Amino acid sequence: MATIKDVARAAGVSVTTVSATINMSAPVSAEARAKVLAAVAAVGYSPNPIARNLRLGKSRLIGLLVPDISSPYAAGMARSMQSALADKGYSMFFSSTQEDSARELADIDRMSDHMVAGLALLPTCLGADYAQNLAGHITCPAVLLDRVIPGAPYDCVADDNALGARMIVRHLVQLGHRDIAMIAGRVGITSSDERLSGVRQALADAGLALAPEFTVTHHQSEELAVRAVQDLMSRSRRPSAIITINSAQVRGAMRALRSMHFRAPDDVSLIAFDNFHYSAGFDPEITSLSQDVGGLSGAAAAMLTERLGWPKGEGAAAPPPPRLVRFAPTLIVRSSCRPV
Amino acid sequence: MATIKDVARAAGVSVTTVSATINMSAPVSAEARAKVLAAVAAVGYSPNPIARNLRLGKSRLIGLLVPDISSPYAAGMARSMQSALADKGYSMFFSSTQEDSARELADIDRMSDHMVAGLALLPTCLGADYAQNLAGHITCPAVLLDRVIPGAPYDCVADDNALGARMIVRHLVQLGHRDIAMIAGRVGITSSDERLSGVRQALADAGLALAPEFTVTHHQSEELAVRAVQDLMSRSRRPSAIITINSAQVRGAMRALRSMHFRAPDDVSLIAFDNFHYSAGFDPEITSLSQDVGGLSGAAAAMLTERLGWPKGEGAAAPPPPRLVRFAPTLIVRSSCRPV
DNA sequence: GCGCCACGTCCTTGATCGTTGCCATCCACC
DNA sequence: GGTGGATGGCAACGATCAAGGACGTGGCGC
Incomplete structure (x- = not known):
């Protein structure tokens, strides 16, 4: 050397x-x-970047934390962000936090020890005082991915879930659906909350309502979706359409239907807030919203690098206040929904 | 601070x-x-790990490089390795090389600059003199994931593809299939090559052969699989079963069949070397080999940390020679294959 | 016209970032 | 007095930065 x-x-x-x-x-x-x-x-x-970082007290390193890199959404984010940031000369620290906020905070600390210049975080949003805990550990510019933390002093990129909800509801209503069920995620995760309230609002605008017994909120795992759909479909009054919020739930819903010898869309229509590679391989192919993961990642990378490059000192302009950017999804109509 | x-x-x-x-x-x-x-x-x-690393000339950092983090196989690896290594106090550098070996080598250099203690690499295996190029850039212990580079001085974990091939062939032969087609991947990637030659050998052992016109080798993308299956299924003599080597190809195969109004397993049986979350959501559910990603990752992490902890100096024992560990897959019989 | 000073350019010396490890020192105890 | 455990001083690791030196040029006063 x-x-x-x-x-x-x-x-x-x-x-x-x-x-x-x-x-x-x-x-x-x-x-x-x-x-x-x-x-x-x-x-x-x-x-030698190590010596340089020591001297300067900062690095060209970005930390990326996601709850589960196995999810197509997070993987897409990771891929695009890594690519975009590498082009600007940043290297990437990585952690898959396994939906564990203690691990998440510990890894943020480790990354901070390594003087990361910035963080890109798909937050777990777990635990009491989550926002406050986060603030206590993050010491550099950060950008939140997908999940909004209201009031937190970080840029954020997210899906336009209200718009997505309107698109989904319009599609279902046009097909004549009135008995609509929704499987949301854990309460407190804005992407899930917004999707749920967006659907509620859109239904209300159409003179309809989301029945409480047709509303499921829980952690968004495949297994729980299996049980939720089995439960919904064994009622005397069944929904004619089910909305899910992500790919794991679609898998669960499909498994549940098959286990009960039901078929989509014959027995129930299925529509998802999250598109993924495999949507098209299912039979039926799943009608779903395609979220603009590339757009989100690009914006996140751009906002982060903008903040990192912001000139400091007396005469310099103040950096922009935290920004929230939303990206419009696209509805991909496939064959999992049919008219009532 | x-x-x-x-x-x-x-x-x-x-x-x-x-x-x-x-x-x-x-x-x-x-x-x-x-x-x-x-x-x-x-x-x-x-x-301050930066100062410590500078002083010691080494770090507790591991670099992970995969061609595409969006693939379930790579994502599973990344998740397990990150978890295992974090438990041993290592942090992770990450790069998704986008199937680009120049990028791969450049990122290895950047990681080396940061004095990573070790590398975990799912190699692209692209370009002339690939093994030699790699050797010129890797300056620390490394473990190869999934793809063997013969003669390279690194530990390697891989699937037992010969065994997997025997399992797949036995299953198909028991169902009476004789006209078997296989879609492999790019030549030069051992996991693909081994699967192909394993199938050939297993068929030979059963007194059968893989017809040249039923053998496709190319880059393992979804689109190319679509075309390959369309081609295979538009012949006058069609295969009764198709073997694919990964999940992208399964998606492609399903799309191709649907586009031609064929159905698995009615018109052709389908079986894959690679299981993934979504296999069960497909209709039919895909009969596939489940590769032991957890086992692979665990072994990779263990071998790497063993080498990193190996005592150096005069009296110390020599570190073990490069090891190749293979993990047996499991055949998950679902509904995409039926008797002839 | 000559000498001095001021100034700008380019470069070097030396301190520094936070840590570790070599070596010397110190003390207590045999 | 030797031994050995406990502790402190100091020099690195490889880079950056502040301060100042060397040098050439030009202006100005006598």
Whole structure:
């Protein structure tokens, strides 16, 4: 490992000159610059980011935390963000927090120890005083993905769930559905809450209502969706359509229907807030909202890097206040919904 | 940020004593230890890993690189490895290389600059002299995931593809299939090559053969699988069963069949080397091999940490030679295959 | 015209970031 | 006096940055 000293020796200049050349932090004569660049090439020098980070007290590292990297939504986010940030010269720290907020906070701490410049967080939203806990651990600019934490001082990118809800409800209502059930997620996760209240509102606008016995809120796992759908479909009065909020629930719903020898859309229509690669492989193919994961990730990366590059100091303009950007989903009509 | 000096001042001892207490690198009296620990708690000290890494020339960081984090296989690996390594106090650097070996090598370099202790790599296996290129960039212990690079000086965990092939072939042959087609992946990726040659061998053992016109090798994308299956199924002589090597190909195969108004297993049986969450949501549910991703990841993490902890120096035993560990898959019989 | 000072440019010396490890020192005890 | 455990001082690790030196140039006063 060649160090800056080796370069200085090879170039016959001081380490400061080498540093100034590389970082363009001070004027260097053309002659000296040429000698330095030649020496850099000759000894195969690449700056040691560890030493630089120590000296500067900051790094070009971004921490990414998601509850479960196995979910297509999180994986898509991770892929796009990593790509976008790598293009801007950032490397990525990663943690799949397994829906465990203690782990999440601990990993944020570890990342902070490594002086990450920023964080991208799909938050677990678990535990009392979650927002406050988070604030106690995050010491750098952060961007929240998918889930809003009201009042938190971070940029946030999210789906336009109210719009998505209107799209879904309009589609179902146009098909004549009135007995609509919804399986939402854990209360307190805004993406789920917004989808639920959006559906409620959209139904109200259409003169309909989401019956309490047709409303399920719980953790969004496949198993619980299986039970929820089995329960819904064994009632004397059954829904004619079921809305789910993510891909795991779609899997669960399909399994539940099959176990009861029901079929979508013959016995019940199925529609989801979340599209995924496999939607098209199901039979029926699942009508679903496609969330703009690429758009979200791009915006998140852009907002984060904007904040990281914000000039500091006396004369500098104040950074923008926390922003919330929403992206419109697209309804992909496939074959899992049919007219009543 | 409290530093070790703050602790030393608060405890009334030297920084050396604080360091010795924390690292247990030298004997410290019970009295001093108590003072140090109290001071650590009082000032809220946490060691600065950057400074430590600089000083020691190594870190507790592991780099993970996969071609595409969106694939369930890679995501499962990432999740398990991150979890296992976090438990041992390692943090994770992450890169989704987008099936681009230049990016892969560049990211390995960046990770090396950050003095990662080890690498976990699901290699792209792309480009001429791939193994040699890799060797030129990897400067720390590494473990290869899923894809073997023959002769490379790294531990490797992989599926037992020969066994998997025998299981698949036995299942199909028992159902009376003789006209079997296989869609493999890019040549040069051992997991694909082994699956193909394993199927060939297993068929040969059963007195059958894989017809050249029923053998497709290409990059393992969904789109190419669509075309391959459309092609296979538009022949005058059609296969009675199709074997695919991964989940993207299953999606493609399902789409192709639907586009031609065929149905599995009525018109053709379908079986896959790779199980995934969504296999059960498909109709038919896909009969597939479940690869032991958890086992693979656990072994990979264990082998890597074993090497990282290997004592160095004169008297120490030599580290083990590169090891290749294979994990047996399980055949999950679902409803996508039927007797001829 | 000469000498001095001021100034700008380019470069170097030396301190520093927080940590660890080598070595010297100190004290108590045999 | 030797031994050995406990502790502190100091120099690194590789980089950046503040301060100041060297040097050439130009303006100005005598």
